Amino acid sequence: MSSAVASDLAGLVGSEHVRHDAHFLADASQAMGLRGEAAAVVLPGDAAEVAAVVAWCYERGVAVVPRGGGTGYAGGAVPLDPAHVVLALDRLDRVRSFEPGLWRMEAEAGVTTQTVARLARENGLVFPPDPGAAEQSHLGGNIATNAGGPHCFKYGVTRAWVSGVEAVIAPGELVRFGGPLRKDVAGYDLTGLLCGSEGTLGIVTSAWLRLLPAPQLQLPVVGAFAGVEEGCEAIERVLASGVVPATIEYLDAGALAASASTFPGGLPDGTAFLVVCEADTSEADAAELEEALAGELGRALRPSARELWRWRDGVSLAVTARRGGKLSEDVAVPLDRLAAGITGTVAIAERHGLEGCSWGHAGDGNLHSTFLLEPGDTEQLARAEAAVEELFALAIALGGSVSGEHGLGWLKRGQLRNQWAPAAVGAHEAIKAALDPKGLFNPGKKTA
Amino acid sequence: MSSAVASDLAGLVGSEHVRHDAHFLADASQAMGLRGEAAAVVLPGDAAEVAAVVAWCYERGVAVVPRGGGTGYAGGAVPLDPAHVVLALDRLDRVRSFEPGLWRMEAEAGVTTQTVARLARENGLVFPPDPGAAEQSHLGGNIATNAGGPHCFKYGVTRAWVSGVEAVIAPGELVRFGGPLRKDVAGYDLTGLLCGSEGTLGIVTSAWLRLLPAPQLQLPVVGAFAGVEEGCEAIERVLASGVVPATIEYLDAGALAASASTFPGGLPDGTAFLVVCEADTSEADAAELEEALAGELGRALRPSARELWRWRDGVSLAVTARRGGKLSEDVAVPLDRLAAGITGTVAIAERHGLEGCSWGHAGDGNLHSTFLLEPGDTEQLARAEAAVEELFALAIALGGSVSGEHGLGWLKRGQLRNQWAPAAVGAHEAIKAALDPKGLFNPGKKTA
Numbered sequence: 001m002s003s004a005v006a007s008d009l010a011g012l013v014g015s016e017h018v019r020h021d022a023h024f025l026a027d028a029s030q031a032m033g034l035r036g037e038a039a040a041v042v043l044p045g046d047a048a049e050v051a052a053v054v055a056w057c058y059e060r061g062v063a064v065v066p067r068g069g070g071t072g073y074a075g076g077a078v079p080l081d082p083a084h085v086v087l088a089l090d091r092l093d094r095v096r097s098f099e100p101g102l103w104r105m106e107a108e109a110g111v112t113t114q115t116v117a118r119l120a121r122e123n124g125l126v127f128p129p130d131p132g133a134a135e136q137s138h139l140g141g142n143i144a145t146n147a148g149g150p151h152c153f154k155y156g157v158t159r160a161w162v163s164g165v166e167a168v169i170a171p172g173e174l175v176r177f178g179g180p181l182r183k184d185v186a187g188y189d190l191t192g193l194l195c196g197s198e199g200t201l202g203i204v205t206s207a208w209l210r211l212l213p214a215p216q217l218q219l220p221v222v223g224a225f226a227g228v229e230e231g232c233e234a235i236e237r238v239l240a241s242g243v244v245p246a247t248i249e250y251l252d253a254g255a256l257a258a259s260a261s262t263f264p265g266g267l268p269d270g271t272a273f274l275v276v277c278e279a280d281t282s283e284a285d286a287a288e289l290e291e292a293l294a295g296e297l298g299r300a301l302r303p304s305a306r307e308l309w310r311w312r313d314g315v316s317l318a319v320t321a322r323r324g325g326k327l328s329e330d331v332a333v334p335l336d337r338l339a340a341g342i343t344g345t346v347a348i349a350e351r352h353g354l355e356g357c358s359w360g361h362a363g364d365g366n367l368h369s370t371f372l373l374e375p376g377d378t379e380q381l382a383r384a385e386a387a388v389e390e391l392f393a394l395a396i397a398l399g400g401s402v403s404g405e406h407g408l409g410w411l412k413r414g415q416l417r418n419q420w421a422p423a424a425v426g427a428h429e430a431i432k433a434a435l436d437p438k439g440l441f442n443p444g445k446k447t448a
Numbered sequence: 449m450s451s452a453v454a455s456d457l458a459g460l461v462g463s464e465h466v467r468h469d470a471h472f473l474a475d476a477s478q479a480m481g482l483r484g485e486a487a488a489v490v491l492p493g494d495a496a497e498v499a500a501v502v503a504w505c506y507e508r509g510v511a512v513v514p515r516g517g518g519t520g521y522a523g524g525a526v527p528l529d530p531a532h533v534v535l536a537l538d539r540l541d542r543v544r545s546f547e548p549g550l551w552r553m554e555a556e557a558g559v560t561t562q563t564v565a566r567l568a569r570e571n572g573l574v575f576p577p578d579p580g581a582a583e584q585s586h587l588g589g590n591i592a593t594n595a596g597g598p599h600c601f602k603y604g605v606t607r608a609w610v611s612g613v614e615a616v617i618a619p620g621e622l623v624r625f626g627g628p629l630r631k632d633v634a635g636y637d638l639t640g641l642l643c644g645s646e647g648t649l650g651i652v653t654s655a656w657l658r659l660l661p662a663p664q665l666q667l668p669v670v671g672a673f674a675g676v677e678e679g680c681e682a683i684e685r686v687l688a689s690g691v692v693p694a695t696i697e698y699l700d701a702g703a704l705a706a707s708a709s710t711f712p713g714g715l716p717d718g719t720a721f722l723v724v725c726e727a728d729t730s731e732a733d734a735a736e737l738e739e740a741l742a743g744e745l746g747r748a749l750r751p752s753a754r755e756l757w758r759w760r761d762g763v764s765l766a767v768t769a770r771r772g773g774k775l776s777e778d779v780a781v782p783l784d785r786l787a788a789g790i791t792g793t794v795a796i797a798e799r800h801g802l803e804g805c806s807w808g809h810a811g812d813g814n815l816h817s818t819f820l821l822e823p824g825d826t827e828q829l830a831r832a833e834a835a836v837e838e839l840f841a842l843a844i845a846l847g848g849s850v851s852g853e854h855g856l857g858w859l860k861r862g863q864l865r866n867q868w869a870p871a872a873v874g875a876h877e878a879i880k881a882a883l884d885p886k887g888l889f890n891p892g893k894k895t896a
Contacts, residue, residue, distance in 0.1 A: 101687055102783050102784055145633060159640070173869075176869070179782070179847055181848050182601075182813060183814050184780055184852065186860075188879050189645075192607070195637065196636070214690075281730075282729075332629050332631045334628045334629045335629075335630070364630040364631045365629055400629050400632075401631070403632070405631060424638070427638055428635045430883060
């Protein structure tokens with residue numbers, strides 16, 4: 001690392017907070033071989049120090065790569081140039097205020113997803129977004145990617161639960177947009193614009209969160225089907241039932257091959273497609289879901305919520321474990337194209353001599369389309385990368401998006417121009433240029 | 449009107465669609481004396497014609513003022529320069545697609561709020577945002593102001609229910625952001641940015657809406673209190689009850705003076721503050737709300753939903769009727785500052801020798817703070833305008849916003865810089881400059 005930059009930054013945050021640990025140079029995309037390099041890794045102690053670091057860098061033309069818990073799959077937190085500075089938000093880990101009676105919390109960017117969830121739960125509340133890796137991922141990272149999760153089908157993604165942000169914007173100014181208030185149309189929606197901007201427009205240092213009383217019930221209802229078509233028909237029956245499930249998840253045959261054996265209570269023989277709903281309002285709603293999901297493999301299953309979601313959390317790792325590696329994307333499609341996305345994933349895999357599968361947030365049309373890999377097999381990896389390009393093209397052809405919840409990061413850079421018309425891409429780029437005129441916030445990421 | 453501009457635009461949309469009706473030059477802000485002037489009023493027949501008109505204007509440096517139903521209170525749709533062109537979206541009134549089973553609709557900007565609501569209701573669904581003036585207001589206007597309404601307490605404002613927009617952006621390009629899909633983090637959130645942008649960044653021509661199965665119940669529960677403090681304490685008891693009401697509305701003593709006599713079934717003697725909740729999940733929730741709202745004036749009231757909401761819709765007009773006029777703003781504050789906002793409104797009025805009152809969306813901290821006026825009394829109007837300045841300062845001092853749902857429009861221009869720090873205002877202005885480099889989309893509106 002560059003000692004000159006590191007030593008100047010040490011003057012701003014303290015030398016013990018300029019770090020060299022290799023883990024700050026990679027995120028969950030390292031499974032794809034992505035590792036970075038940087039001039040320095042700094043861990044500011046508070047928002048004012050974040051502003052000081054950004055101001056120092058912005059003045060000198062030094063790029064800043066913000067980093068949360070490092071659980072991103074798209075390489076968004078990986079520094080890609082030895083002159084870049086990683087700004088890790090681990091030390092911004094304070095819950096600044098928590099007023100359960102008013103259903104709200106202000107928490108800093110480095111607070112983990114799990115901490116937010118635990119505090120809410122201990123007070124009879126819930127912060128609805130529930131992305132994976134809750135122990136490690138940070139609130140700031142959730143905001144940077146506008147993270148989702150199973151329960152976002154009913155409750156909406158992170159943006160819907162952030163009523164304001166404190167952020168450092170160019171050239172190093174600490175500002176706030178919104179706050180602990182629930183409605184505000186005075187200025188443009190900068191809060192919303194920062195949500196999902198992947199650290200390319202500014203660095204969120206703290207956020208005001210809306211919370212909700214926890215539902216009194218959590219009643220999973222699972223339908224087991226012989227195939228994709230039957231399962232997707234059942235999903236449409238669920239929608240038509242008039243019940244609003246908290247979740248509508250699915251797993252296809254390939255995902256079940258990796259995970260069915262540990263499903264709590266077991267699955268019926270012949271299960272090749274699973275639909276996982278949850279009612280959180282009443283037993284009557286659960287019964288209606290059960291009726292909608294009862295398919296040719298018999299009655300719907302009713303596992304306990306705790307067992308079910310623990311199992312569901314393990315699906316991604318179980319799929320990885322089959323061959324030791326995987327290339328997984330998070331495309332989204334309109335709900336009526338879900339079956340086409342699922343079968344298309346498998347067909348693309350076959351065309352490239354790969355094993356493909358998917359699972360994900362069916363109700364939101366959000367697939368985790370996955371190609372299994374043997375680690376170290378570079379030829380296989382090259383085929384998987386070609387398959388991913390086809391997958392993106394399929395998602396776009398189906399009227400969907402190359403990313404439902406992970407963002408573009410580094411690995412999907414350049415994909416937006418396949419999805420949006422040139423004038424729309426122009427608007428995306430004009431916003432980047434307007435808010436980051438020197439192009440120093442997480443350069444190369446989320447580029448069209 | 450300028451005949452040269454009008455005749456060129458007639459070539460684009462047909463001469464019968466270049467209009468001169470005076471009503472296109474004003475909106476609901478005409479009660480405040482605001483009337484506009486314009487070079488032409490054009491009514492394009494479809495999105496392509498909107499793009500053609502904008503392209504023609506943008507090339508020639510002619511400003512465009514988009515117009516929906518004309519129900520805005522902030523003058524956002526009023527043309528303020530004889531060289532401006534009003535682009536009225538009345539003819540974009542098609543519902544392009546409606547798939548009840550998939551809970552979604554695509555509707556053009558000129559479709560009325562009531563039409564969206566009726567189509568949804570006839571199919572067992574609901575489009576949750578419920579701003580006033582539903583017969584006249586347009587979907588495009590709702591999006592332009594990110595409109596709210598009573599039921600947005602539980603369901604969120606318009607933005608939460610718009611999954612994508614088709615829009616004409618500079619220099620006259622028809623683009624789409626998002627679509628009939630529920631998750632998409634590929635590009636920056638341009639859909640969200642256009643929501644609430646009041647036609648200053650582009651013109652929304654169509655939108656993809658998310659719908660929801662209609663709740664099976666609609667059980668209003670109303671608490672009558674002797675004062676603001678008791679009423680606001682009851683609101684906090686409601687939040688603590690664990691029930692999520694669909695609405696938490698309030699009316700203060702002044703608003704009740706205008707409207708109590710027509711409350712369905714009548715109100716208890718001594719009622720000086722009303723809290724209007726609605727349970728839409730179960731009778732048990734309604735009973736809990738009833739318990740939380742039972743105050744010193746006895747048991748909570750249970751009017752029928754139809755009668756209650758018809759009465760509530762009439763409150764604004766009833767308040768106007770007391771003196772013939774009013775100056776009403778829509779400030780928002782954090783919920784724990786609601787009582788301070790309500791009593792502060794009355795105190796400000798008294799200091800200016802006026803009668804003040806408020807009502808609104810209590811759960812969202814959104815006040816319709818109002819000063820009564822005799823029409824034509826310019827000295828009184830001047831005092832009311834001074835009172836409004838104090839009201840905005842109060843909202844900001846309470847950590848709130850000068851606008852919860854109406855936007856800045858023309859009448860609140862310049863207020864954002866009192867609410868946001870200079871660097872935040874700089875970001876607002878940078879976005880405007882980036883997306884509208886010639887400053888031709890609704891100039892002078894929503895300025896900081």
